[in-house]
Amino acid sequence: MRIVLLGAPGSGKGTQAKLMAEAYRVPQVSTGDILRNSVAAKTEVGKKISTILDAGNLVPDDIVIDAVTDQVRSPDSRRGFVLDGFPRNIPQAQELDTRLGWMGRPVQLVLHLALAEELVVKRILGRLTCSKCGVIFNKYFAAPKKRGICDQCGGKKLTQRADDNEKTIRSRLLTYDRDTLPLIAYYRAQHKLRTIPADGDVSTIFQSICEVVDTEIRPMEKKIVSIEEPVMIRRIKKPEPEKEATGKKSSKKAAGKEEKSASGKKPTKKTPAKKTAKKSTAKKAAKKAAKKVTKKVTKKVTKKVTKKVAKKAAKKVAKKVTKKPTKKAPAKKTAKKSTAKKAAKKGAARKR
DSSP: OOOEEEOOTTHHHHHHHHHHHHHHHEEEEEHHHHHHHHTTTTTTTHHHHHHHHHHHHOOOHHHHHHHHHHHHGGGGGGSSSESSOOOHHHHHHHHHHHHHHHHTTOOOOEEEEOOOOHHHHHHHHHHETTTTTEEEEEETTTSOOOOOSOTTTEEEEEEOTTTHHHHHHHHHHHIIIIIIHHHHHHHHTTTEEEEEEEOOOOHHHHHHHHHHHHHTHHHHHHHHHHHHHHHHHHHHHHOHHHHHHTHHHHHHHHHHHHHHHHSOOOOTTTTHHHHHHHHHHHHHHHHHHHHHHHHHHHHHHHHHHHHHHHHHHHHHHHHHHHHHHHHHHHHHHHHHHHHHHHHHHHHHHHOO
């Protein structure tokens, strides 16, 4: 998980970052702690930083970005990190995105701890830090159980920062409004910003943060795992070049390979496929034989029918031929009879 905490000074970024680091087992990358350690070491850079902080100004970007990059690259940040107090302006955010992009580890979520200005001033003025373990208390909102004693480690030195005075606080708030507040729009445009109300107690704010982190980041990790499964299936589905030329057989063998990859065993559906292939070939052969038989039968039937038709036609023609002379014979006989009658009549007339 790679998270950035945004918020005005005194909004509780440091406290929530420590709780998140313990709960999610990732380091808290606090620019304030990094810079204060360099000041405590009294290095040349630390001396420059101390003069800048005493004046109530912000440390230059080039110094801060190098320190943060070194911390993010360390082995401790392998599981992720929680950035507390960085970036503080848009150039820093752009440079951070660039460097994390080179590493392949972009910011996943940005949590904005929203708090009213008057509460910010009161929180900063009442802030107490344990010099032994670094736990932060507040004499107005979260005071230690025993006055001047740390609840966690029992340390008896609870100190207030030198820059935690009202004049410095007001100037820091003006700087925050001018430089850091535009980051809300910057990260909202990337769809990474989530706003957390920071006016409650520490446990309530932390519970809200955990709800957002668990619903926003962990489902993303599950989706990344599920994307790899279709890739494996696609690799299995690629047919070999020799098998592509065989057509249907290659597709059957590819299907058998898919079954092996899914179950880890040889597919049991190969034998039914062979049986169905044999059945289909037998059916085709039977159809062909039936067609041949029907063709032979139809030829024989057509020959018989044609013979019968020819015989019937011949009989009809013979009948017609025989009928014609029989009809003419009576006509000739009647003609002879009429001529005989006429001759007889003539002979009788002559005799008279």
